[in-house]
Amino acid sequence: MTERMPRIRLFNVKFSPNLGDGLLAECLEMAMKECGGDASGTYSVDLSARTRYARGDASRSTVLRVLDGLPSSLRSLATAPPRELLLRRKWRPHYEQHLKGADAVVIGGGNLLTDMDLNFPVKVASALEMAARQGLPSAIYGVGVASHWSAKGTALMQRALERAKPIYVSVRDENSKRNFDSRFAAAAGRLAIVVRDPGLMIGRYLPTDPAGRREGIGLCVTSAVAIRYHSTQVVSDEDLATWYANLCKGLSAEGFKVVAFTNGSPEDEVVLDQIEPVLREAAGSGFERRRPDTPTELASFIASFSGLVAHRMHAIIAGVSLGVPVFALLWDEKLTAFMRSIERADCMAFVQPGNEPEVVSKLVASLDGSAAAAQTALLDETFEAARDLFRVLAR
Incomplete structure (x- = not known):
């Protein structure tokens, strides 16, 4: 009997107005499918619950300017109510819908382990915890990890990693490795390895x-x-x-x-x-x-x-x-x-x-x-790391 190809859900911000996020998400999707992931069941799930590419609202510029002018304490207070509302009404339902039928979950790639007003800690922690409750193996792949975190953001991520216990963790540079290992490795149960950013596979x-x-x-x-x-x-x-x-x-x-x-x-x-x-x-x-x-x-x-x-x-x-x-x-x-x-x-x-x-x-x-000159070797190195991720998920 033919072994069924794994259905992998890749949690990232594919449909961000910043098309660079979509570029790396599409590269990782194509790599997982090339390695043997199910063609229809392997795809990205946008952490902000977006479902298509669209130009962003110009009002975002005004919002950023307002937030940029606030002290961090006031900025946190201003962003908390809308974030909690979106989490309950939009983000979690979106994650739950797309976890149906999944065989594995990957958080990656992009600068996803960063704490700007708790935006990513809340989203990533929720996705990991939901996957853990459903008994799905999870992995973190090729992410950026920031050095500056709030106490609440750190606690959210540590708790989620303790529950999920990812079977694989990789980051995209040495700085990110130092940041992950010092802050989150104990909770995750493993040190991070360094791989190339998946966007490098666009070539x-x-x-x-x-x-x-x-x-x-x-x-x-x-x-x-x-x-x-x-x-x-x-x-x-x-x-x-x-x-x-x-x-x-x-x-x-x-x-x-x-x-x-x-x-x-x-x-x-x-x-x-x-x-x-x-x-x-x-x-x-x-x-x-x-x-x-x-x-x-x-x-x-x-x-x-x-x-x-x-x-x-x-x-x-x-x-x-x-x-x-x-x-x-x-x-x-x-x-x-x-x-x-x-x-x-x-x-x-x-x-x-x-x-x-x-x-x-x-x-x-x-x-x-x-x-x-070094383009071919760089692309091959990036793809081989993605292949290693797939092998871990397919076990």
Whole structure:
């Protein structure tokens, strides 16, 4: 009798307006199916109960600005009531519905073990505890783990991990391993291993021809409020807009067209709407704006670039996977860790007034074909780690 293929539910934020989240979710889904997961029963379950790709509400930008201006204690008080209501009425029912018929549960990938106003601790802990109550084996795969946690967020995750006792735990960088092992390994009953971010498999599932790239540099615009909300970096909208404009001038002077886009986050789209005329003027005739609607579109755009400059981690990851030279604009420890993990610390910098020429110079110097040199080995390494996860789940 033929052995039934396992049905794996992957809990992540696949349908986030930030299409980078969908990109890594789709890569992990495809890898699990390629390894032998049931074609219809292996899929992602969005932790926010979303069910399709859609552009985010522009009001999110206003909400982030309000929350960004509040002390952490007041921010926690402001977010608690709506979060608890959504948990009872929307998130838990969604998880319960999609756990039916599952053989295993995976939390991954993305920056899911992070504590911003208890958002992910509440969601991830609920998913793990529900899986444990149903006797389903659970695993954590390729996640980012933040270093700063509230006491309540830590307690929520530790309790959930103690109940679930995951059969496998992996994280996407050494910083995340240190953070997981020191805070959660005892509760989980195991130390984390380090694997590559699953988004790095996009080059496996979206093969491209480097020779077909146009002479354009992708500029992935990120809002200052997003940078401030998710990191300790202090930057204003005005300073960031000026920096982007100066970068466009420098790239134009080198003969490159600039293609501006975002990963889809509504707060980023709002900012790009506002500064597009300034960027267009700075870049001269060589300027274009694009609006991807799906992760595949995002990856296809990136694959067409000669180079890429971005804050957003999964824009950078897609570029690396697709053999596109990248320059990372630093703002979060996860991006720094990723660039170091691929030995490209020479192609990253914080946004600082006056360093635009240096960024242009380093990016142009990297357009020598070396970005694609280690691409195959990197993609193979990432897939083999996903295969190891599948083997554990299929036992």
